[in-house]
Amino acid sequence: MRNYNTTLLPVSALLALLAVSGCATPAVAPLQSQPLTPAALAVSEAATPFAADWWRALNDASLELLLAQALRSNPGLDAADARLRAARAGIASVASNDGLKVNGNLGASRARTSEFDALPPAMLGQWTTLQTVSADFSYRFDFWGKTRAQLAAARGQARAAELEASDARQSVAYALVGSYLEWRGAQAALTLLQQDRQQAASLLQNAEQRVKHGLAQPDEVLQARAQLADSDERLLRGEQRISAAAHALAALSAQPQAAIDALPAAALPQWTLDTAPLSSGQLGLRADVQAARERVEASRGNVAAARADFYPDVRLNLMAGLSAQELGDLFSPGARVLRLAPALTLPLFSNGELNARLDSRSAELEAAIASYNQTLLNAIRDTADHSSQLARLRSAEAAKQQALLARRDSVAKVQSRASAGLTTPASLLAEQRQLTQARLAALELHTQRLQSQAALIRTLGTAPAATR
Template sequence: MRNYHTLPLPALGLLAALTLSACATPDVAPVKSQPLTAAALAVSETATPYRADWWTALNDDSLNRLLQQALQNNPGLDAADARLRAARAGIDSVASSEGLKVNGRISRTRSRTSEFDALPPPMLGEWSTLNTVAADLSYRFDFWGKTRAQLSAARGQARAAELEASDARQSVAYAIVSTYIEWRSAQAAQNLLQLDQSQAAAIVQSIRQRAQNGLAQPDEVLQAQAQLNEAEERQLRATQRVAQAAHALAALSAQPQTAIDALPAAELPQWQLDTRALGTASLGLRADVQAARERIEASRAGMDAARADFYPDVRINLLASLTAQETGDLFSRGARALQLTPAITLPIFSNGELNARLNSRTAELDGAIASYNQTLLGAIRDTADRVSQLQALNQAETANRAALQARRDSADKVKSRLDAGLASRGNWLAEQRRLTQARQSWLDLQTQRLQSQAALIRTLGTAPAAAR
């Protein structure tokens, strides 16, 4: 068995020295952008975020079941999980490029020489057989940190994909909660509008009786009838609103419409969020903000890997084989062969390819930084808008509560006057309808507040949820 070297070891040392002096030189534009610092924007990266299952605060079993179904079957989440699996596979792929690799080969070659070949006459036109069993071992050294940088970039991309998958779950959760609130509000509004319609019909009947007795003018009947027609139209729109919200819930939870229709009746959830401690401090924990930050680090590592392309690539290859014409001789001592090949590959002139690649990675880093800055600033703006909106709704709800109570008190007084014969039934019906309309206004404000609370939590972000 012999050892074969492509070059003597002193020559390899000389070649290594020449390699370092002859490598291509990077010539690219520097990174132009800088990520905004969390401290400068009063954003914390250590605050305590909301729980990933924040919707349980609504204490609604039907909503919880819908969320469980949606988070298991929503197609958008399947796509996010597929991207995460691909990113994790990328880590293994990069890690496998460094270190030891072994390939085995078994072959049997049957060949015939030409009768006109430049060989001795006994070998012309003869058949021969060559049997081979071989193992090819190669080892790549990461002297310049290229693989380490690529591995860091792949891990950063996988972490970003994991955070984005968590953010996708929160998007689905917010959509379900928001649509569920809309559905329950539409059902409650439909009930109030049915009551309003029946009260409008009673007023029409009352005015017609008064007109027959000469106590009301014909235009009063027409006005009351017009109001009844408007009430009927609002009732039809409310029915459509309920149906549309139910259809959206079925699509979001990946269930048939019958499953939504089978949910038990329930009132609008009662959920009050304390806004006094809310602000932009926890935005550094938002999944999309963290994902954007991971993209920056991954792009930075990718740029380091592209810069390492300018340095030599060092490998050692070892080929060990057993070769013989006769199968019986294949595993004999004389059939053994060994070839050792140290190799250094250096980029001397790449015609601009390496610089273009490094320029591309530099541009990617600038883009990742810009995306992070935009995401963070947008989150700060959205949070401020949501907080001020919710505070305004809370104040409006307080004022509306007082107005609703005043309307109830007024209805009770009119009823007392009616019982005492001091007010007409028409006055009492009109006051009852005004109370119903005040209840509709109260319902609208409650719905807006609940929607705003859900939107605020979605904007502030939650603790990352585990991937499916």
């Protein structure tokens, strides 16, 4: 045995030389793009994200109940959590590639030899029984860092899946808040639309009376009827708007429609978002932006692992066990079986497979970088759009409030003149209807501003939400 070991050493040295000199050579084109940096896009890096439960600022109990239900039961979140569990399992799977593995074996075989076999005559045509108890040990060495690179990639994918699960929760929350604001706004608008319809009906009745007594032309009745028909149409659209928003709430919260209809009546929230401390640096904290960056780093790990495929794979295999024909001899010292099998796999020629795999992983890295860059650019564009939209809505709402005050003063003056007999009831009705329509316009701007504030929070990003 000692002479065999001395002979094995030069052979091992020769194999090591072949490993260094004979491996396939990696060849891949250099990267064509790099991840965009905040400095290159003039984006601030210092920022504090919104709280994950930002909707509490609306101080609406019904909204919070709906959100709690949605975050428990929405199927989209279940799917995101399943992807996260799969990604985390992938980490354990990759980590198991290296290190020690042990398999136990227990077996028995019974065989008959041929009478015409090339064996001693005493063994021809005989039945033999063999019992075996053994354990296989294998150890893989990660000399070139392939498993470490794969593990880094798997961890990056899991982190990306975790961020995407958090982003999915924020998507559900934003969609539900938007639908809830639409629902409450439509409910408030329906009350005003009903009032507008009553006023239009009163104007028609007044016009008919005036024509009947010869105080107005028939055209006035036709105009009043057209206005009433228009009011009826807007009332119908208002009812449809409520139904659509309620259906969206039921779907998002995974509840029957009756549960939405049973919610207590409530006014549209009065919520003003303080935009002074907001910074573009919050974009880097968005879950989808962070997830895209994690996928870039995961792709880098896959490229490193593909490069490591060009180097030898070293394993050490050992089998230790007991084997005997008679069960009584199985545990005797003479039944011992040992087998040591070191193995070195050397990729001398792969017919382009390894280079193709490396090129594929490099292309995936390019795609991940492009996806990250596009996600960041979209975030910057969306933030600019929502910021300017919110500024316009705030200005429009302020102007509409001033116009609404002026309209109320006008109604009060016309009412005083009507009480004094200085103007007709029709003039007062017309002025009151204009006030109602001004209130509808102000309510619509208020609803849009609230929704725009929610959209800006969604665009800028929040702190990562806890996964289920």
